[in-house]
Amino acid sequence: MNVLTQSGASRPGVVPGQPAVVAEGVVKRFGATLALDRFDLVVPEGTVCGLLGPNGAGKSTAVRILSTLLRPDSGRASVAGFDVVRDPVDVRYRIGLAGQQPAVDDMLTGRENLEMFARFYRLGRVAARRRAGELIDQFDLADAADRRPKGYSGGMRRRLDLAISFIMAPPVLFLDEPTTGMDPGHRLEVWRGVRSLVAEGTTVLLTTHYLDEADQLADAITVIDGGRVIAQGAPEELKSMLHGDRIDVLVDEIADLDVVARLLADVTGSAPEVRPEGRRVSVPAMDRVAGLARVARALDDARIEVRDIALRRPTLDEVFVRFTGKDRA
Amino acid sequence: MTTITIPRTRSERLRAAMSDAATMTRRNLSYWLRSPEEMIGALAFPLISVLLFGYVFGSAMVVPGGADYREYLMPGLFGMTMMFGLVNTISAVATDRERGVTDRFMAMPISSSAILAGRSVTDIIRASADLVVLLGCGYLVGWRWHGSVWEALAAVGLLLLLRFALIWVGIYIGLVLRSPDSAAALYPLVLPFAMVANTFVPPALMPGWLGAVAEANPMSSTVAATRELFGNPAVPGDSWLAEHPLPLAVGWPLLLLVVFVPLAVHRYRRARR
Ligand SMILES: Nc1ncnc2c1ncn2[C@@H]1O[C@H](COP(=O)(O)OP(=O)(O)OP(=O)(O)O)[C@@H](O)[C@H]1O
Numbered sequence: 001m002n003v004l005t006q007s008g009a010s011r012p013g014v015v016p017g018q019p020a021v022v023a024e025g026v027v028k029r030f031g032a033t034l035a036l037d038r039f040d041l042v043v044p045e046g047t048v049c050g051l052l053g054p055n056g057a058g059k060s061t062a063v064r065i066l067s068t069l070l071r072p073d074s075g076r077a078s079v080a081g082f083d084v085v086r087d088p089v090d091v092r093y094r095i096g097l098a099g100q101q102p103a104v105d106d107m108l109t110g111r112e113n114l115e116m117f118a119r120f121y122r123l124g125r126v127a128a129r130r131r132a133g134e135l136i137d138q139f140d141l142a143d144a145a146d147r148r149p150k151g152y153s154g155g156m157r158r159r160l161d162l163a164i165s166f167i168m169a170p171p172v173l174f175l176d177e178p179t180t181g182m183d184p185g186h187r188l189e190v191w192r193g194v195r196s197l198v199a200e201g202t203t204v205l206l207t208t209h210y211l212d213e214a215d216q217l218a219d220a221i222t223v224i225d226g227g228r229v230i231a232q233g234a235p236e237e238l239k240s241m242l243h244g245d246r247i248d249v250l251v252d253e254i255a256d257l258d259v260v261a262r263l264l265a266d267v268t269g270s271a272p273e274v275r276p277e278g279r280r281v282s283v284p285a286m287d288r289v290a291g292l293a294r295v296a297r298a299l300d301d302a303r304i305e306v307r308d309i310a311l312r313r314p315t316l317d318e319v320f321v322r323f324t325g326k327d328r329a
Numbered sequence: 330m331t332t333i334t335i336p337r338t339r340s341e342r343l344r345a346a347m348s349d350a351a352t353m354t355r356r357n358l359s360y361w362l363r364s365p366e367e368m369i370g371a372l373a374f375p376l377i378s379v380l381l382f383g384y385v386f387g388s389a390m391v392v393p394g395g396a397d398y399r400e401y402l403m404p405g406l407f408g409m410t411m412m413f414g415l416v417n418t419i420s421a422v423a424t425d426r427e428r429g430v431t432d433r434f435m436a437m438p439i440s441s442s443a444i445l446a447g448r449s450v451t452d453i454i455r456a457s458a459d460l461v462v463l464l465g466c467g468y469l470v471g472w473r474w475h476g477s478v479w480e481a482l483a484a485v486g487l488l489l490l491l492r493f494a495l496i497w498v499g500i501y502i503g504l505v506l507r508s509p510d511s512a513a514a515l516y517p518l519v520l521p522f523a524m525v526a527n528t529f530v531p532p533a534l535m536p537g538w539l540g541a542v543a544e545a546n547p548m549s550s551t552v553a554a555t556r557e558l559f560g561n562p563a564v565p566g567d568s569w570l571a572e573h574p575l576p577l578a579v580g581w582p583l584l585l586l587v588v589f590v591p592l593a594v595h596r597y598r599r600a601r602r
């Protein structure tokens with residue numbers, strides 16, 4: 001009988017030849033709120049998709065539908081080749097989830113949480129204990145592991161929550177704002193963890209408000225607003241949609257901003273963008289290095305001291321502002 | 330890298346479900362063991378009742394036939410404790426649905442029946458512990474069983490059978506209520522169910538209609554059967570219900586199970602999605 005059960009069991013995987021995540025025309029309403037409005041998404045197997053959008057855009061709703069926690073009102077969604085409405089159990093065998101709100105058991109210690117979920121992933125007692133130990137090290141939770149999460153800081157809770165979703169290497173992993181509230185060192189550690197899962201073949205859908213995070217991890221980015229997809233593409237593609245590079249001038253004194261802005265306008269003939277908070281003025285760099293040289297010469301002629309002057313690609317921040325019309329800076 | 334294995338055959342699925350139910354039970358039990366207020370919760374009223382009804386009112390209570398009132402009372406309190414357990418189940422189920430961790434359970438391949446089985450096994454273990462405490466208390470105040478060990482065990486079995494049936498009633502109600510606050514408000518509502526019965530006073534001594542309601546209370550059948558098996562004093566009524574405590578103490582819980590297990594499972598599956 002043992003032999004039979006061994007041969008019958010199988011490891012889950014994405015159905016070959018299918019994208020890992022597909023959403024087609026997914027609509028979800030909460031009363032009068034249209035949280036998702038014909039939402040479409042395709043995430044090829046083995047890639048990382050970053051889902052961006054302002055608060056209330058529908059990112060978490062999309063994640064909850066794809067992870068079988070919510071039913072779409074209409075439209076179709078499949079994960080690892082299985083329909084989320086018709087075959088939720090098949091989907092659940094193939095996903096990992098770290099939701100926006102950390103889902104840890106408050107009555108159990110960190111270690112007990114990890115061991116319990118490892119048991120739910122059907123690891124034996126010994127294997128569960130070993131895996132819990134590894135994750136406690138990986139997520140730097142040694143000091144907190146034997147306390148209950150009630151007394152954890154926000155970032156520690158988040159780390160425990162992520163550690164739980166890393167117990168197994170699922171074919172598809174959903175991370176809803178995985179590093180919110182986390183310090184930079186631990187963020188890097190999470191990024192490393194995500195990359196190593198992806199190297200093992202996991203497909204990741206991640207939402208984030210940190211555009212550098214999306215830039216670092218994502219192969220493709222989808223920007224949504226009001227429940228609809230408003231931009232889609234690789235990070236570099238999205239940036240080049242902003243039409244080219246910019247010349248950035250960083251001044252020493254706020255007072256210099258106006259002078260520099262006027263000078264840039266004169267030299268390049270286009271309207272400069274002034275960001276007083278960053279003491280920064282930027283203009284499109286039409287003819288790249290030649291333009292940069294002209295700006296540098298003009299500044300020198302006018303004897304204006306600047307801290308920094310550089311040619312750079314647009315950031316995802318600018319992409320975000322451009323597409324959502326929301327300035328978050 | 331660790332990956333999960335999907336059970337394919339019937340026996341693999343069964344084994345997975347049993348393992349999940351065991352894990353869930355362990356988790357539920359640690360909730361119980363780590364919150365003292367919960368541990369006392371279901372026992373507080375029965376324990377106070379031992380003193381209040383056994384001694385304060387008890388001195389004025391006369392059991393027809395002249396038997397000791399505390400001997401009459403204790404099986405009633407055993408039954409009542411099983412009844413009060415209902416509120417624990419309801420509030421545990423309603424509270425669990427609000428916990429953050431529930432989302433994680435829901436998105437994992439844990440079968441609904443394993444989660445519900447975990448709940449019912451947990452609550453039957455709790456009920457057994459409650460019963461042990463109360464039996465000990467009864468012993469201290471002079472209550473004894475007079476039949477054989479087998480009869481005593483059968484009495485305990487019937488009490489737990491009633492509790493088991495009420496667990497499924499509780500799961501269903503907990504899923505319908507959804508909010509833990511409304512669950513807490515249920516205690517006063519359960520009280521009449523525990524009182525309008527043969528717990529403290531024989532229904533034969535109540536006004537006719539009330540006595541009839543009390544005898545029709547499933548708890549009354551369990552308590553009457555328990556008194557019979559323990560060899561404690563009983564006050565027989567002359568209705569059909571009062572004359573057949575043993576078959577009814579088995580029949581009522583089975584009826585409740587037949588109705589509420591499918592309701593609870595259905596409700597849970599629907600709530601999950
Ligand atoms: N359970 C719910 N009941 C009612 N409205 C909801 C519910 N969940 C989400 N909404 C609404 O749906 C819309 C999308 O919410 P969602 O949580 O998906 O946004 P989000 O993109 O994840 O935002 P954030 O960046 O703030 O996490 C919002 O207007 C929100 O108010």
Ligand SMILES: [Mg+2]
Pocket residue numbers: 059060061100176
């Ligand atoms: Mg969100």
